[in-house]
Amino acid sequence: MKIRHVVATAVAAAVATPAVLLAATPAVAEPKPVPVVQAERKPSIAELEKAVAEAKKAYEAAVAAESAARKAADEARSDTAPLAVAAAAARKEAEAAATAKDTADKALADAKAALAALDVNATPEQKTAAEQAVADAEKDVTTTTDAKAAADTKLREADKAVADAKDAADRKLNEATRTKNEALAALQAAEQALADAKEGDTGGGDIFIEEPRLTSEIVDLPSGIIAGTSVEFTLRLTNGTEKTMDDVRGTLRLSATDKSSRNDLHTLLKLQYSTPKHPKWGDTETDVAIGGLGPVKPGGHADIKFRLTVDAKAPAADGVASVTGDFQNNDGSFGGNGRYKDFTFGITPASGKPDTSGTSGTSGTEPQGSKSPQPVNATLAATGSSSVMPQIALAGGFAMVLGAGAVYVARRRGSGA
Structure with missing residues (x-):
């Protein structure tokens, strides 16, 4: 399909668009309304080459941003991540607190059993000692119960912090991947427009x-x-x-x-x-x-x-x-x-x-x-x-089909898409 005036004008307008992508990566830039383009003049080869160069810079930046986001996501899921290390320590504290409480519970049960086992011939001193052992064991149970509750709370908070960090890293990776795909689509459309312009514009129909x-x-x-x-x-x-x-x-x-x-x-x-x-x-x-x-x-x-x-x-x-x-x-x-x-x-x-x-x-x-x-x-x-793909796709009329970041051109002399 020979490039129409409208395609070339839209691609030339895309010169500014990759700069938006560069500034926004790894996050996706907020889309802004782009009016239907009606060509007034045919852009020069130099302008189209500039559009391709800018689109290439945006794509390279998006690839680098995706790589960084992927690395951050891998680190967030690593056992050596600071939050993961803190969660592991909290887990050990919780396990130790649970063990201490079990020991205190058993000590209380033993003290109560010893008090109950005293016979009628037990001296007052023996009875007093047994009662004191029960009281001390009950105090230990209260202390270890509180300590276990605090350790369990600390573990839950640590696990939540790890999960939140992983989710945040995954969201940034998804945004970076989407930005990269959009940048690739813009680059391929700009390259196609430049190639068509170099072949010569013999087509009709300049206006959408x-x-x-x-x-x-x-x-x-x-x-x-x-x-x-x-x-x-x-x-x-x-x-x-x-x-x-x-x-x-x-x-x-x-x-x-x-x-x-x-x-x-x-x-x-x-x-x-x-x-x-x-x-x-x-x-x-x-x-x-x-x-x-x-x-x-x-x-x-x-x-x-x-x-x-x-x-x-x-x-x-x-x-x-x-x-x-x-x-x-x-x-x-x-x-x-x-x-x-x-x-x-x-x-x-x-x-x-x-x-x-x-x-x-x-x-x-x-x-x-x-x-x-x-x-x-x-x-x-x-x-x-995106403010990139609709501008190129619409201006080209029937320019491209997106799928997994790929673009293909339905040429007018072709037989399908």
Whole structure:
């Protein structure tokens, strides 16, 4: 696909974007709205080369940040970590306190038995000594009981500190990995734009056409999902125009957050997809664009099937599936509906009942789609988890498909995605 003015302009605009990634790593930069790009001029080769160089720096920085985060996560899980050492010492103290209490309990029992065993001929001195032994043993029991309770509390706090440190390190690693994948996507898109520009721009259609009549709907997604189970649903793209769209692409973004702490739980969601051209289930990321669905006639639709599996360890959570669609025609024109639609669902722990608090479904586990959800009031490029990928993907019309950090280009002269 020869680069269009809009692609080149968007890639040139990405020169500033890697700097955001560099400044934000290892955390993910807060996404900012990016308007639909309408090209006014063709960027120079030098500008595109600068975009590639900046994207490469961002990617290298993201790789280094991920490596550092991985090392920190490994250290947090090590037995030699300071918190782990403190927890081990607390465990020994708790064990010693438990042993001391057991010894005191036995001493008290023996003292009481000795007092009870005194016969009627025992002297007053013997009786007094036995009673004093019981009193001393009772005092020791009280002391060791308090000491054991304190040691147990200290151990619980130490174990919690270790667990919290591990969780924090894992979250930073996940954020760093996501940033790296986004930086890789931006770099590959910039490199492709530069390569296309060097071939020469002979294509037509410089402006992204916002076409709200290309609708995106989710069918059969339950409003409640139990952790440890899988559900299947469909992303349906319908051509409501009076002209055939030569090829369409659907984009899906899945996310879930813990109800109490609002932690990102996307790593507990596994997604697979299937299309008529590729009916076998294939693994993909929770943020994916799938094209090559072929022509769609007026009033017709194209479907992408998805299988969502929620990890059995998932807590109660709120999930959102955001979808949109775009198209590309053989004459070089391209566009899309320019907006995401949100479909919400609830996640219930494996031992519970489905959470049907999702706002887009009906009730129980009835499929979504019977009610029209509210569209996101933002451009296609302005939504999602990153300010990098939507800018490049949208501006390219049909530029790339993301999966496990990989990008592939659907060339106009090709036969699929």
